[in-house]
Amino acid sequence: MSSQRTLIHGLILGAFCLGFGTLLVMTNGYTKDDIALRAVEDRQNSLRQVIPDSLHDNNLATDTLILKSDQGNEVVAYLATREGQVTGVAFETSGSGYSGAIKVMLGVDLEGKILGARVLSHKETPGLGDKIEVRKGDWILRFTSLSLGNPPLDKWKVKKDGGQFDQFAGATITPRAVVKAIREGLQFFDANKTKIMEFKVDKTQTTDTEAGKAPVKEIN
Amino acid sequence: MTTMAEYRTIAREGLWTNNGVLSMMLGLCPTMAMTNSATNGLGMGLATAAVMTASTLLVSLFRNYFSQEVRIPVFVLIIATMVTIVDMCMNAWLHELYKVLGLFIPLIVVNCLPFARFEIFSTKNSALPSMADGFFMGVGFTLALTTIGAVREITGSGTLFADASLLLGPAFKFLEMRVLPADTGILMMILPPGAFLATGLLLVVKRMIDERSSKAVQVSAAAGAA
Numbered sequence: 001m002s003s004q005r006t007l008i009h010g011l012i013l014g015a016f017c018l019g020f021g022t023l024l025v026m027t028n029g030y031t032k033d034d035i036a037l038r039a040v041e042d043r044q045n046s047l048r049q050v051i052p053d054s055l056h057d058n059n060l061a062t063d064t065l066i067l068k069s070d071q072g073n074e075v076v077a078y079l080a081t082r083e084g085q086v087t088g089v090a091f092e093t094s095g096s097g098y099s100g101a102i103k104v105m106l107g108v109d110l111e112g113k114i115l116g117a118r119v120l121s122h123k124e125t126p127g128l129g130d131k132i133e134v135r136k137g138d139w140i141l142r143f144t145s146l147s148l149g150n151p152p153l154d155k156w157k158v159k160k161d162g163g164q165f166d167q168f169a170g171a172t173i174t175p176r177a178v179v180k181a182i183r184e185g186l187q188f189f190d191a192n193k194t195k196i197m198e199f200k201v202d203k204t205q206t207t208d209t210e211a212g213k214a215p216v217k218e219i220n
Numbered sequence: 221m222t223t224m225a226e227y228r229t230i231a232r233e234g235l236w237t238n239n240g241v242l243s244m245m246l247g248l249c250p251t252m253a254m255t256n257s258a259t260n261g262l263g264m265g266l267a268t269a270a271v272m273t274a275s276t277l278l279v280s281l282f283r284n285y286f287s288q289e290v291r292i293p294v295f296v297l298i299i300a301t302m303v304t305i306v307d308m309c310m311n312a313w314l315h316e317l318y319k320v321l322g323l324f325i326p327l328i329v330v331n332c333l334p335f336a337r338f339e340i341f342s343t344k345n346s347a348l349p350s351m352a353d354g355f356f357m358g359v360g361f362t363l364a365l366t367t368i369g370a371v372r373e374i375t376g377s378g379t380l381f382a383d384a385s386l387l388l389g390p391a392f393k394f395l396e397m398r399v400l401p402a403d404t405g406i407l408m409m410i411l412p413p414g415a416f417l418a419t420g421l422l423l424v425v426k427r428m429i430d431e432r433s434s435k436a437v438q439v440s441a442a443a444g445a446a
Contacts, residue, residue: 005289013290016282020301027305034312041315126256126377126410 047078047090049134050107050116055087056080067091067192075188077196080107088115089196093188095181098173099123102132106185110197113147117182122174129174139166139175148186156183222349230349234356240333241364241419242426247333251365252415254324256376259384261369262362264324267306269358271328272337275302276354279342295338303328320387333361364422371418374399376409 040061047060058081065077080088090107102122107115117140119132131137142165148156157163158176167175189196240246247268254264275298286294307325310318328334337357342350374380378400385393408414 009287009290012286013293016286016294016297020297024301024304027308031308031312035308038311038315042319125407128407 043078046105046118046120047107049118050090050105051078051080051088052115055082055109055115057082060090065196067188067195069188070191077192079196086110086196089189090115091185091188092120093181093185095177095179095184097122097124097177098129098171099125102174102177102181104178104181104185106182108186108189110193111147112186112189112193113145114143114182114186117143119178124174125171128168128171131168131171132174132178139168140178143182148183148190153183222346226349227352230352231356234353234358234360235363236360238357238360239364239426240336240357240361241368242423244333244336246336247331247361248419249330250324250327251368251419252412253327255365255369255372255415255418256410257373257379257383258366258370258381259387260324261365261367262381262384263321263387264327265358265362265365267321267325268328268331268333268361269355271299271302271306272334272354272358272361273351274306274354275299275334276337276342277347277351278302279338280345280347280350283343291338291343292335295335298338299334300329317387320383333357368415368418368422371422372409372414374405375418376405376407376411376414378402378405 043061044059051060058079060078060080063079063081065079067075067077069075075091075093078090079086080090088107088109090105092103093106094101094103096102100123102124103120105118105120107117109115118134119140122129122132124130124132131139134140151164154162155164156179158165158167158172158179160167160172161176163179165175165179234240238244241248241251250264250268255261278298279295282294282298303325307322310321310325334354337354341353345353370380373382378398380397380399381392381395384395385391388395406414409418
């Protein structure tokens with residue numbers, strides 16, 4: 001008798017699971033294209049901030065190259081091309097801040113000069129460390145047009161460590177992590193420069209077909 | 221049929237006498253985590269209110285179909301489904317709002333307040349009163365979170381409703397104000413300890429108000445008797 005009751009409860013629960021599961025599958029089906037589209041738009045927006053529009057005529061978010069970092073992690077590089085020529089590259093670099101990783105999107109031109117840097121995500125103390133966000137202060141903008149030689153490598157530090165970058169009152173670890181992330185990003189660019197340059201030669205065609213496909217998908 | 225007076229009782233219970241945070245002390249995890257500014261508190265509250273309204277309705281509609289023994293898993297199923305649907309729909313169609321609220325939505329699953337209302341109210345009442353109960357409990361939750369957020373934001377960073385226009389649209393820019401000069405706030409108030417301090421202080425305030433009004437009732441009753 002009791003096993004029969006257990007069976008009934010199991011069936012009831014199973015029926016509810018089936019019903020709500022179906023509902024979720026349907027919702028997922030209706031929303032997944034729009035969600036994918038939004039993700040691409042978001043990436044384009046963050047890329048637009050680190051690579052000026054005048055520098056490229058391609059879709060940054062879709063022309064990508066996967067590179068390997070020193071630590072063996074995969075880094076996605078977004079390439080800016082104009083008339084088939086690579087003019088710049090953007091990629092994510094990260095440093096470890098006061099509480100967790102700080103992700104920075106870095107745009108670099110072919111001479112290794114920074115086109116723009118923006119903090120994508122961080123978990124720093126609100127009111128102290130969050131001045132690295134462009135919304136809360138212009139600190140991050142001072143990196144624009146700097147490169148590995150300017151200032152010299154040993155000055156790519158916060159002032160407290162003998163470098164040339166200001167820290168904020170009450171927060172040294174956060175700016176130190178961002179400066180380190182950007183310095184390492186530039187070194188990463190240096191190490192992979194040839195790969196990025198090579199890429200333009202045999203990528204021109206594939207880029208075009210990909211760029212041709214993307215808008216069609218959107219129309220459908 | 222539920223009368224108007226009963227709906228009024230439901231509203232008063234949800235907003236004040238049985239307020240989720242300040243009386244029942246439920247849902248304290250999102251309360252503590254999400255109230256470092258009034259805008260965050262408001263966002264979390266609104267998302268919770270939406271999910272609660274929908275899920276209390278579902279629970280009361282299905283209340284005759286699930287047995288006592290499996291009701292808890294069914295509650296979990298309903299609330300998880302509602303949260304996921306809201307999360308996906310907002311991500312797809314209200315993306316700007318999602319970027320602000322997105323963080324909060326999955327947290328609704330760990331809120332005990334909906335479960336308490338399912339158990340106490342929705343499983344015993346028909347659809348409309350249950351929905352009203354869920355809605356007013358949600359609005360009461362929103363009020364409590366916004367107040368705690370406002371107290372913490374004013375004392376911690378000296379602003380009130382900062383970034384409200386990101387959440388509610390540019391029309392609400394007027395809400396954003398600076399109460400204290402920049403860099404004068406007590407940082408601790410926007411860090412986790414501030415959540416406990418602010419919530420505790422607001423609990424004291426609510427108890428004091430309740431005490432005073434119950435005394436007033438007693439006095440007037442005594443005067444009536446005399």
